[in-house]
Amino acid sequence: MNVSTNMDTTHSLPPSKITSPRSDQGVGEAIGVACRDLVTRFGHVRALDGFNLTVEPGECVGLVGRNGAGKSTLFRAMLGLGSLDAGTIEFTPRLDRGDLLARTGYVPDTLSIYDWMTVGRALNFAARCQPRFDSAWTNELLALLALDRSKSVRALSRGMQARLAFVLGLAHRPDLVLLDEPLLGVDAITHDIVLEVLARMRARDGTTVILATHQPGDLARLVDRVVFVERGRAHTSIAIDDLVDRTKRIVVHGANAGTRLNASCKFSPEAGVLLTRSTEVGATSQLTVTFDGDAHAVEEAIGKIAPEARISRVDLTIHEACADRLRALEVKS
């Protein structure tokens, strides 16, 4: 089916597209991962610095962090590509490296395939080297993503390269999928298709997914929880449903309220203040407070310190919530 000519399928994947049976039934048991105290050094830089993360089989986890936080290094460590200086990575069920690679799909942020190949040759190469390669499934993905087999890899645009990387990573219908910024440069329709494919894979096969992204908006559609990564450590793990609910922001208006509150930033430690930002608006100052917890408790604490302050609540998007939490981690670090 040509998805580009069907308005319905461009936004919503038909169920038939991912319902073809797996060729190797019985292998598709979901994989869990437990990373404990991972340390990887590059010279003086600690790319991973005591990283801990547990992903249950079938779970979908989003990794959010700034550039250089250690997400890609974590993926490479999981795949055994980079050497660990300390820590352990455990997979459930028990897997040796061959099994792990055969059952894991890795979608890097840039396409990784030989530059002299065409799309078709690249897929043929993968088919010969990947024992679980599923040709029917791959053809479905190619059709969905409108990839031309005869096109040279060199001639692909940024977005097309991302599509091919996605196909190559998922061609063997992995039980564990590691996605490192898979949606960079893709158009909105492809974006939707990719998320839809992943969601359906989860729903049908129970595939475990770990998605690193700089586009937090994607998380709501796919992940169960979000882990914030900063300087090689996993700092916060929060369920996706709680991310927006629990991340609150208020703005405190008042002549001196902001200054006084900012000076005593521990005005309500039990309220879980994440971040405060003071700004001058004309002659008065205002304080923006982002916190994780009960808004009433924070407002009460503010009222005690600055009774004259006027407080307004701000509804956050998932993107704003993630950004504020990352800022908070950065300040904390």
Next chain:
Amino acid sequence: MSILTPQAAHHDHSPSGQSPSNSSSGGLATFATLFLKDLALLRPIAATVTAFVLLAALVVAALPLLGVSALRWFGYTQRDDLFDRLDPVASIALVGGALVPFLCAPMILQGDRSRGAGSFFATLPISCTTRWMSKLAAALVVGLVPFVLAGLLRAPSFAVKSDDISNAMSLAALAWLAGAAGAVFVRGVPSAAILGAAFAGAIAALAWSIAALIQMPIYRGVFAWTGFDAEFNDYLEGNPVGTFLKNAASSRADAMPMWVLIATVVAALLLVIWKGRKIVVNGSEPLRKFRGVLVGVCAIALAGSGVAGVLHANRARLFARDFAERHEALRQGFERLDKLPTDELFRSWIARRAAKSGIEKHLLHEWILRENGGYLQPPSSDYNFGSSRKLLPDSTDYFEWAGLQGEFAAVNKRRNGEPAAFERIVRGVASGEIPATLAERMAAADGLGPYHLAALAAEQLASSPDLTERLRAIKSLAKLVRVDVDQGSREVVFDPSRRKMARDGIPGFALHPSLSTNFVGQARARAVISLVALEYALAQAARDGDSTRLADLFGGPAPVVTAEVLAKARAELARPIPELRESVEEARARTVDPADVEALDALLRAKAVTVEQLEAVRRGAECPISELFDLTQTDPVYLRGFEGK
């Protein structure tokens, strides 16, 4: 649950540490796919190299279009066929085959990353063994191509040039290792190649330096320079790898330190490659435990050099033991010679040279032994078999050589002080003014010039009383002419001291192509050429009536060479050389010297080849003179007097 600890993560990538996995792809189809992919990694360089070789072939093939003079400038004649003209392409292939691996090794090892598929290749469920084997197979195939090409292009003279090919292959093996070691540290292909070359050089230099440091104090005071000079000259002159391998293959103690040092370099490079294998196969970061690897390399270099040093020391001890008495005798001999009157010293020197060349085994059969590995019955029973023995501490040849060196030093010292006296005596002996035997006259004439020696050799050939004298005369004549059959430069004629004999003055000739591996036949043919050149020079000078020119030509008063002597010499040349051989089995049965027994056993093992070579020798010794030349390119004057013989 599976647990990847830091250690486990390390071992998990290794071929030995790779657990067998049902999910891993390692079958023949996968191997073939990887192999083709690894070959494709060399695309960037393959196009350049192929274009270069094809261009060279095209240029060589098109040479005839430039005319005969251009062909001659390149050393060819019009009649040379295309196959012969392509010979330089074989040289290009050899050089390329030896050097290109510096680039090919990093390209094969790092190609997955540099061609954009590093993480993809690394995450394929393929065993490390399969990955390595496909890369190794690709390297082997690519590495062999230039040598096969060179071998094909040199098919007519392949045996002669096998040394070139083996030398180039040795260098290529080192280049593959060094290039791979360079690829472990840096990612750029050219920088990896340069680093690899520097790395191999540094390890070799380190190992040699340490070994030299260990052995030098032991060598000092035991005639050090002579032993050192003898050993290294033998390796460095001519064909070092071939000589080295020849000695090493015979398991001589001399070669052991060399083997140890080479093994040291190879072991150090292998260590680097082994430690860095994850980088090139898994595309992970550059070697992080560099300090540890460096310590390992140094440890290997130290250990290897230490062993080599001990072996050298042992060898020096053997030298010293044998040398102590002889060194003293040599010293006393030198002092005695140094006190002789000038005339007596020079005449003694000439006489000794003549006597030595008379009893020495420097006759045709020695060439055959050296070049063909065949076996001929030696004229004397004390014949030392095989040149590989001369490096042994108890080698008679070695001490003979050292004795000559001492005598030569005494003569040289006096000659530098009294050059006029030396020249007077040499000319006097050579021309017969000072009474001397024919052997002494020839020994003296050897230093005067090729025509003078040719004249005396013709005289000796005409009056040779026995086979040994006859062979000696043939050899004296033959050594004045060099004709490189296999190189295509068929008209180069010169004497060993590089003074041209009659390059432009003699008629054209060409040896029969079959003589490229037949040294007896070549020697006979060269003797004929030498004789013709002498006749021409004499006839020319006589026609011009120019006695001054004649004296210049002969380097002094010309010896009298009559037409009768020349005719008799020709007749002697035309006579087949009688059977010199005995069967290898017979020789083996009567030989008691362990070294000769060992060499003969080796010959028996390679009997098929030996028999073939000996047959070629027999043909060369017995065939008519006319079969030694390519008659289509040879002036009839060379065959005058030989018709029907």
